[in-house]
Amino acid sequence: METLAERLGTDEESIAFLTSALARSLTQACGSGQSVAVAGFGTFETKVRRERVARHPATGRRVLLPPKAVLQFRPSAVLKQKVKDLPEEKS
Amino acid sequence: MKQRLTLADLASVFAELTGESKKASSDFLREFFALVASALEGGESVRIKGFGTFKLTEVDSRKSVNVATGAEMEIPGHRKVSFVPGRELADAVNEAFEMFEPVELSERVTDDMLDSTEEEEPEVEVEEQVAPTSAQEVLEEAFEEVKTESPEELNEEFDEAVEREEIRERNEAIEHAEDRIIEEEGIEEEVESPAEDEEISEESRPRRRFGWGFLVGFLTAAVVAVIAMVFFFDWRPWLALDKSPENIAFSDASIVNSDTLSVPVPTEIVKDSIAATAEDSLSVSGSKVVPTRPSDTVRYDTITKTRYLTTMSREYYGNYHFWPYIYEENKAILGHPDRIRPGTQVVVPELSKYGVDPKNPADVEKAKRKGTEIYSRYR
Numbered sequence: 113m114e115t116l117a118e119r120l121g122t123d124e125e126s127i128a129f130l131t132s133a134l135a136r137s138l139t140q141a142c143g144s145g146q147s148v149a150v151a152g153f154g155t156f157e158t159k160v161r162r163e164r165v166a167r168h169p170a171t172g173r174r175v176l177l178p179p180k181a182v183l184q185f186r187p188s189a190v191l192k193q194k195v196k197d198l199p200e201e202k203s
Numbered sequence: 204m205k206q207r208l209t210l211a212d213l214a215s216v217f218a219e220l221t222g223e224s225k226k227a228s229s230d231f232l233r234e235f236f237a238l239v240a241s242a243l244e245g246g247e248s249v250r251i252k253g254f255g256t257f258k259l260t261e262v263d264s265r266k267s268v269n270v271a272t273g274a275e276m277e278i279p280g281h282r283k284v285s286f287v288p289g290r291e292l293a294d295a296v297n298e299a300f301e302m303f304e305p306v307e308l309s310e311r312v313t314d315d316m317l318d319s320t321e322e323e324e325p326e327v328e329v330e331e332q333v334a335p336t337s338a339q340e341v342l343e344e345a346f347e348e349v350k351t352e353s354p355e356e357l358n359e360e361f362d363e364a365v366e367r368e369e370i371r372e373r374n375e376a377i378e379h380a381e382d383r384i385i386e387e388e389g390i391e392e393e394v395e396s397p398a399e400d401e402e403i404s405e406e407s408r409p410r411r412r413f414g415w416g417f418l419v420g421f422l423t424a425a426v427v428a429v430i431a432m433v434f435f436f437d438w439r440p441w442l443a444l445d446k447s448p449e450n451i452a453f454s455d456a457s458i459v460n461s462d463t464l465s466v467p468v469p470t471e472i473v474k475d476s477i478a479a480t481a482e483d484s485l486s487v488s489g490s491k492v493v494p495t496r497p498s499d500t501v502r503y504d505t506i507t508k509t510r511y512l513t514t515m516s517r518e519y520y521g522n523y524h525f526w527p528y529i530y531e532e533n534k535a536i537l538g539h540p541d542r543i544r545p546g547t548q549v550v551v552p553e554l555s556k557y558g559v560d561p562k563n564p565a566d567v568e569k570a571k572r573k574g575t576e577i578y579s580r581y582r
Contacts, residue, residue: 130221130231132253132291137216139295141208148208153236155207156286158296163303178303183296185257185286194244195259196281 142183154187243284255288502551506543519551522561527573528552539581540574 138156141148147157163179187195214229221228239257242249248258264280288296504515512526520528530540533549559566 131251133217133221134232134235135254135289135292136295137213137220139292139298140220141213141216142296146208148210148213150210150213150232150236153240154286166305168307173307176306178300178305180297180300180303183255183286183288183292187284191240191243191284194240195284 138183150188152188152190154185154191157184157186158182159184246282251289253289253291255286255292257284257286259284503548504551506547506549507545512540512543512549515549515551520554520561522567522570524567524570524574525554525559525561527570527577528554528557528559530577531557531573540577 138148142156142158147155149155158181160181161179164177166175166177167173168175210229210232214232215225217223217232218225218228223231239249239251243257243259246259248256250256250258260283262281262283265278267276267278268274269276294301502519504510504519506512512529513523515529516526517523526540529549529551530537532552536547537543537549554561559569561567
């Protein structure tokens with residue numbers, strides 16, 4: 113697992129700020145159900161999950177989960193290709 | 204379809220947020236994604252705080268079919284990349300739905316009640332370029348009533364539900380119950396618009412409780428009424444068509460004479476091993492005027508509260524399992540074998556008439572089966 117921190121090219125420690133900014137901008141862009149496509153990487157979409165019935169794992173009671181919007185990422189073909197082949201060891 | 208934004212669009216948003224120039228923003232973003240991509244290529248998952256994780260998953264090879272040729276082929280093992288948003292990002296995306304919380308359901312809610320909320324979706328997936336807030340507004344409007352209900356009323360509903368929970372088991376009558384409830388309780392909270400279906404399904408839960416109660420009450424009353432009728436009505440006489448009025452008359456008479464009757468009757472003529480009634484060989488069954496029977500002497504006996512077909516069978520035949528033959532002999536006037544009215548006079552036939560011998564174990568089995576068969580007539 114590679115955490116962000118210093119591992120970013122030319123930038124310095126303002127990474128944290130920037131990444132949260134990235135997150136926020138992504139959110140804002142995706143806000144009203146739009147998707148963001150990054151060439152050669154993939155697209156981020158928002159999807160709505162309907163409310164559903166689930167069981168509380170501890171009590172066993174049925175619970176109604178509210179609908180929600182989730183962010184979904186679909187890798188582009190290019191990325192998939194790059195990632196595809198297995199090296200020997202995994203992280 | 205949703206509108207698709209590009210990196211440039213993202214960059215401009217980013218620029219707004221950060222105060223950086225558009226160029227700088229897009230450079231950063233490009234760099235960012237390139238970095239992630241190369242890390243992924245190298246086989247490492249990338250976790251970014253405040254954003255999320257791009258993780259790699261290994262997939263084993265599997266067999267498949269080439270859809271074009273139909274030939275078998277193998278899909279080799281490979282890696283897949285996926286993204287899991289971090290907490291902040293996920294919450295931010297979900298802002299429109301933030302007002303909701305999981306709600307505990309009573310046991311009465313079924314899936315079809317829940318389906319009514321599907322209509323919410325179109326309102327969320329807005330197609331034009333609408334600011335996030337208006338989507339939120341629309342949702343808020345739609346769910347307004349639900350929200351105000353939330354904790355208190357749902358708690359009430361839940362309590363009511365818990366009280367009645369024992370009684371209800373069926374789902375089919377929900378619609379009937381709903382109809383009745385609408386009649387009974389007025390239309391105050393009735394709503395037509397589909398966006399408020401959820402409100403109905405939530406609010407009418409307590410009303411469904413009422414409907415259930417009435418339904419069960421009615422059914423119980425009906426059942427009790429039927430049982431009462433069975434007990435209080437003597438429909439035996441109506442069945443005694445064949446055996447004609449004598450039996451009815453005898454039933455009445457034999458109620459009075461039951462003691463005298465049962466004692467003299469068991470004159471043994473057949474190969475029985477009855478020990479009890481020694482003295483009784485004197486009196487002949489002809490003490491009563493009776494419709495003549497072929498060959499064998501007619502024996503009568505009367506059912507009482509303590510004297511059953513099995514009792515008679517034991518006395519006359521030596522084995523209580525042969526009661527079915529007494530039953531068969533009298534089946535015209537008998538109904539359910541366990542429900543013979545005390546005072547019913549029955550003819551006790553000779554077993555030779557049916558060709559069975561109480562001493563023969565095979566015949567005993569036969570008698571038992573006959574008993575089962577008689578019961579099965581009443582299933």
